[in-house]
Amino acid sequence: MKGGLPLVYAEGKPYDVGLTHGVEARELVAHNAQLYLRRFAQVGGIDRAEIRRRANAYREVIEEANPLYAQEMAGIADGSRQDPLDIVGINVRYEILYTEYVRKAMEQAASQPEVSGCTALAVVPARTSNGHLLMAQNWDWIPEVEGIIVHARREGQPESLGFTEAGIAGAKIGVNAAGIGLAINGLMTDRDAWSRLLKPFHVRCWEILGARTLGEATRAVVDTKRACSANFLLGRSGGGRTEIVDLEAATEAEHRLAPAEGFLVHTNHFLDPEALGIVQPLGEDRVSTFRRFDRAQSSLRETLARGPIGIEDLSRILADHDGEPDSVCRHVITAKPEHERYATVVSAIIDVDAHQLYVAPGNPCVAEYRRYSMAG
Numbered sequence: 001m002k003g004g005l006p007l008v009y010a011e012g013k014p015y016d017v018g019l020t021h022g023v024e025a026r027e028l029v030a031h032n033a034q035l036y037l038r039r040f041a042q043v044g045g046i047d048r049a050e051i052r053r054r055a056n057a058y059r060e061v062i063e064e065a066n067p068l069y070a071q072e073m074a075g076i077a078d079g080s081r082q083d084p085l086d087i088v089g090i091n092v093r094y095e096i097l098y099t100e101y102v103r104k105a106m107e108q109a110a111s112q113p114e115v116s117g118c119t120a121l122a123v124v125p126a127r128t129s130n131g132h133l134l135m136a137q138n139w140d141w142i143p144e145v146e147g148i149i150v151h152a153r154r155e156g157q158p159e160s161l162g163f164t165e166a167g168i169a170g171a172k173i174g175v176n177a178a179g180i181g182l183a184i185n186g187l188m189t190d191r192d193a194w195s196r197l198l199k200p201f202h203v204r205c206w207e208i209l210g211a212r213t214l215g216e217a218t219r220a221v222v223d224t225k226r227a228c229s230a231n232f233l234l235g236r237s238g239g240g241r242t243e244i245v246d247l248e249a250a251t252e253a254e255h256r257l258a259p260a261e262g263f264l265v266h267t268n269h270f271l272d273p274e275a276l277g278i279v280q281p282l283g284e285d286r287v288s289t290f291r292r293f294d295r296a297q298s299s300l301r302e303t304l305a306r307g308p309i310g311i312e313d314l315s316r317i318l319a320d321h322d323g324e325p326d327s328v329c330r331h332v333i334t335a336k337p338e339h340e341r342y343a344t345v346v347s348a349i350i351d352v353d354a355h356q357l358y359v360a361p362g363n364p365c366v367a368e369y370r371r372y373s374m375a376g
Helices: 014-024 026-044 048-065 067-080 084-091 093-111 201-208 214-222 285-306 311-318
Strands: 007-012 119-123 134-141 147-154 160-165 173-176 180-186 230-238 241-249 254-257 263-266 343-351 356-361 370-373
Touching: 007 014, 014 026, 014 067, 014 147, 026 048, 026 067, 026 084, 026 093, 048 067, 048 084, 048 093, 067 084, 067 201, 084 093, 093 201, 119 180, 119 230, 119 285, 119 311, 134 180, 134 230, 134 311, 147 356, 160 356, 173 343, 173 356, 180 201, 180 214, 180 343, 201 214, 201 230, 214 230, 214 241, 230 263, 241 263, 263 285, 285 311, 311 343, 311 356
Parallel strands: 007 147
Antiparallel strands: 119 134, 119 263, 134 343, 147 160, 160 173, 173 180, 180 230, 230 241, 241 254, 343 356, 356 370
C-alpha cells in the first residue's frame, strides 16, 4: 500500500460495485486472500477447509441479514476471480481472528501476545478551524495488508467514500453524502466468539455508510446482538446540526459515549466495562491502549488551548511517537514473530461536511496525506 492508495470508482447495484472493486483491485484482493489464509493458520491453527466451513456458515448469515452485502461480495469474487468462500472469509476475518485473540488471552492471561490497536477521534465544528465536523483515525493492523479507497454510488443509498481492505465490501473508515462519518476500533471481551453466527462487523460498517440519518446508522450497530465486540465512532453533520455518538458494542449490550470538551477519543478498551458486565482480556495491549487514549486526549487539549484545530493539527497528533512503541503512530517491532507484528497501516482524517478524506498510506510520520473527495 506504500506510495498511495488506489482509488476505485464504482456505481450501480451492489453486485456491480463489487464487480468493479474485484476487477480493478484484482491483484490486491488475491494478495489479501492469501495473506489471511496464512494469518488464520498462524494465529489459530485454522486450515483452509475449516475457514471454508466457517465462511459458508457466515455466507448464510449474511444472505439473510443483508442480501445486498452478499451480492456485493459475490461481485468482488467474480471480478477478482477468487473463490467466493475465500472472499467471505476475508469479509468475516474480524470475527475469526478476534475470536482467536480472545481465546489466547483467556488461556495465557498476562502473557497474551500483543495484537492490534487503533486510535480514533472526533472534534465538534465549534472547535475546528473550518467549522466542520472532523474525524480521524490511525488504523493499526497487519503491515502487509493491501487497501483501497472506494468511491461508490450504490442504487438506493447515499454516495460514499471510504477506506477498505481489498476484498472487503463497503468501507470501515469514511463518509457519505448524507453527512455520516465512521471510524472504528477493535474491542475484545470474554464472550466474543465467531460461532455465535450473527451479523458481522464489516456488514455493520457497510450499513452505517449506507445510512441517511444518525438513527439509521446507530441501528446498524444495535439492531441485533453481535458475535464479537467492536467500537463504532459515528458522526453526523449537515443542515446546521452536528451529532457525535460513540458506541462501545459488546456482544449483548452497548455503552454510548458523547463528546466532552469538544472532542471524543477512543482506542481499544471499554471505558466502563462494569456497566456492560464484561471482562476485557487485554494482556500486553493494556499498556498500549491506555497510553494512546491518554496521549491523544492530552494532545487535543493542548492544541485546542491554542485555538481551533485543523487538518494539519490532526495529522500531527496522529504522527505522535510519545511512549513508543505504544504510541499513537505505531511502527513494526521486528523482534516479534511475523504473526504478531502490527503497525499503523493507514492514517485517515475525515472532513464530514466537505465529504472528503485525507489518507496517508502507512505511518503518518513519514507518509504524505492525499485528499480524496466525492467532488473528484
